[in-house]
Amino acid sequence: SQTIHQWPATLVQPVGSPLSLECTVEGTSNPNLYWYRQAAGRGLQLLFYSVGIGQISSEVPQNLSASRPQDRQFILSSKKLLLSDSGFYLCAWSEGGMVWGGAEQYFGPGTRLTVT
Amino acid sequence: AQTVTQSQPEMSVQEAETVTLSCTYDTSESDYYLFWYKQPPSRQMILVIRQEAYKQQNATENRFSVNFQKAAKSFSLKISDSQLGDAAMYFCAYRSFRDDKIIFGKGTRLHILP
Numbered sequence: 001s002q003t004i005h006q007w008p009a010t011l012v013q014p015v016g017s018p019l020s021l022e023c024t025v026e027g028t029s030n031p032n033l034y035w036y037r038q039a040a041g042r043g044l045q046l047l048f049y050s051v052g053i054g055q056i057s058s059e060v061p062q063n064l065s066a067s068r069p070q071d072r073q074f075i076l077s078s079k080k081l082l083l084s085d086s087g088f089y090l091c092a093w094s095e096g097g098m099v100w101g102g103a104e105q106y107f108g109p110g111t112r113l114t115v116t
Numbered sequence: 117a118q119t120v121t122q123s124q125p126e127m128s129v130q131e132a133e134t135v136t137l138s139c140t141y142d143t144s145e146s147d148y149y150l151f152w153y154k155q156p157p158s159r160q161m162i163l164v165i166r167q168e169a170y171k172q173q174n175a176t177e178n179r180f181s182v183n184f185q186k187a188a189k190s191f192s193l194k195i196s197d198s199q200l201g202d203a204a205m206y207f208c209a210y211r212s213f214r215d216d217k218i219i220f221g222k223g224t225r226l227h228i229l230p
Contacts, residue, residue: 032216034217038159041225042222042223043207043220043221043222043223044207044220046217049216049217051216059217088159090159090161092161094216103149103151103166103168103211103213104149104151104163104166104211104218105163105218106163107160107161107162109158109159109160110159110160112159
């Protein structure tokens with residue numbers, strides 16, 4: 001069966017510091033991968049998604065970036081964090097290739113980021 | 117552009133009663149999926165139910181069922197015999213057959229009253 005991991009679970013970082021959040025998926029190959037951010041009590045904002053190694057689509061212009069160095073690894077980064085980067089970050093995956101084979105997304109447990 | 121609207125920010129229901137969460141969407145596509153996701157206090161997003169637009173039969177998963185009205189672009193979630201563990205934020209979501217992205221509504225927070 002497939003599993004998705006995210007780490008760290010919680011993170012407290014000062015303004016201006018770098019960020020690296022990691023997401024890995026097991027039990028599948030060539031998945032689509034997604035990064036979302038969720039402010040407290042709010043909906044999900046899609047930040048980035050990837051349909052293959054090295055292929056990144058950005059949905060929201062900001063000081064965050066994403067990379068996919070391996071097939072089942074997705075990394076969210078920032079060189080300098082802002083206060084507004086605080087939130088709950090969720091990684092998700094779906095089956096790659098034909099949409100009708102795997103429409104839904106499956107989510108990781110999330111990372112709670114607090115920028116101080 | 118496709119949109120998903122959940123008009124009820126919060127709802128409450130008595131334990132063991134039935135509750136219906138509303139969702140409407142806007143699309144010009146004919147082939148798509150609709151979903152309901154649950155986010156409990158742990159904040160883990162859990163897929164509750166999925167509906168393919170080409171299927172006329174409403175999807176059902178145990179106590180969860182949907183009322184899918186394609187012409188009206190309506191997709192409501194009915195929870196029967198509500199339990200305390202059903203307390204969560206519920207998100208309605210849409211995905212076109214032609215897109216890799218899912219569009220989420222803003223969510224409905226469901227409270228279960230003991």
